[in-house]
Amino acid sequence: MASRPEARFRALLWTAVIFVVVFVCLQFIRPELTNPPVTAELQAPPEVKQVLKNSCYNCHSNETKLPWFDKVVPAYWVVTSDVTEARKHLNFSEIGKLPAAQQKGFLFEAVNMIQLGAMPLPSYLRVHPGASVTPEELAVLRNYLTAPPAAEAAKPAATDVNVADVEYGKWIHESKAESTPAMNVKPEFNGVAYVPDYKNWKVISSTDRFDNHTLREVLGNDVAVKAIAENHINPWPDGTMFAKVAWAQSQPDERGVVKTGAFVQVELMIKDAKKYASTEGWGFGRWRGTDLKPYGKDASFQNECTNCHAPMAKNDYAYTMPIGGQE
Ligand code: HEC
Ligand code: HEC
Incomplete structure (x- = not known):
């Protein structure tokens, strides 16, 4: 009779042994992580x-x-x-x-x-x-x-900032007129489809534009705009869509002024609490370059999105605080 607990103990012991062996073996599956030489470190105090x-x-x-x-x-x-x-x-x-x-x-x-x-x-x-x-x-x-730059000239003058803004506005305007339907943009690897109409959405927030360096804009569709007006933004209602458009900055000119450069990418977040339950209720997609190539190699790209949006969990994973919406 005493053999039953003993048998159980043996089974347990074996499980532990197998676990340890597997764990030790796994240690040998190691992708290489090297430290290449430091060629040009950031210049800062x-x-x-x-x-x-x-x-x-x-x-x-x-x-x-x-x-x-x-x-x-x-x-x-x-x-x-x-x-x-x-x-x-x-x-x-x-x-x-x-x-x-x-x-x-x-x-x-x-x-x-x-x-x-x-x-x-x-x-x-x-x-x-x-x-x-x-x-x-x-x-x-x-x-x-x-801090004020050593050479006053390195500071972008207000007029230069305006020029960059005007150029940016012009792009938004022109791209609205542009006929994108002809372009056949592939859906993301997770199945989220590209929504060309984002260009007609409302700019709901421009993110902290410190020195006019950050050339990006967040737009929201009608559902988002209505939700903001009614202050129903936590959680955002199903059907809410956000787009974040990013621009390259041109090489700074001889005075260090940076202007709007080429289109880099557009990112979309589409709210559907049930359909996208596995990614916090949002369908994520990112299309890069002028040919709008879906980002990533497979659906796992969306882990990057959810991981980085995680700090905003209390805000239904959206960073954008509509002006007047919160605080
Ligand atoms: C655990 C590793 C890790 C640490 C530590 C870390 N980052 Fe990152 N960071 C990442 C990864 C991964 C990405 C790329 C995410 C992506 O855009 O797909 C990234 C991206 C960025 C980007 C670029 C985003 C873009 O759109 O290109 C900036 C800027 C950044 N990190 C700043 C910082 C700063 C500042 C710190 C320190 C305060 C920091 N990171 C610490 C992993 C890290
Ligand atoms: C490195 C961190 C980081 C990663 C990775 C990231 N985001 Fe974001 N995302 C942000 C931040 C920060 C904002 C707020 C706007 C800003 O400062 O650019 C934002 C804003 C957005 C917005 C506007 C709505 C909102 O939440 O404010 C969309 C749409 C968006 N991201 C989509 C995506 C998609 C799609 C991916 C993955 C392909 C992704 N993001 C990956 C940091 C990240």
């Missing part, structure tokens, strides 16, 4: 770099230093893929070769991301709380960016 080193360099530089617990699979797989992706978007070890104005441009975007709670990636912060950017550190970055 040491106190600015210190903040970025502490919170961002692990992913956005060639000086990745992983603590031991990041080297254990499966955490290692997640971190490796984050680092690879992050370096592609922004690599502080390489942007030092760009003109000063453009380096600052990246920092403006960085501050925006920090302020919105999108960076460092929230999933990373949960495991690495020390990487969070404190209000004091944020102030260091902001002070650096808003």
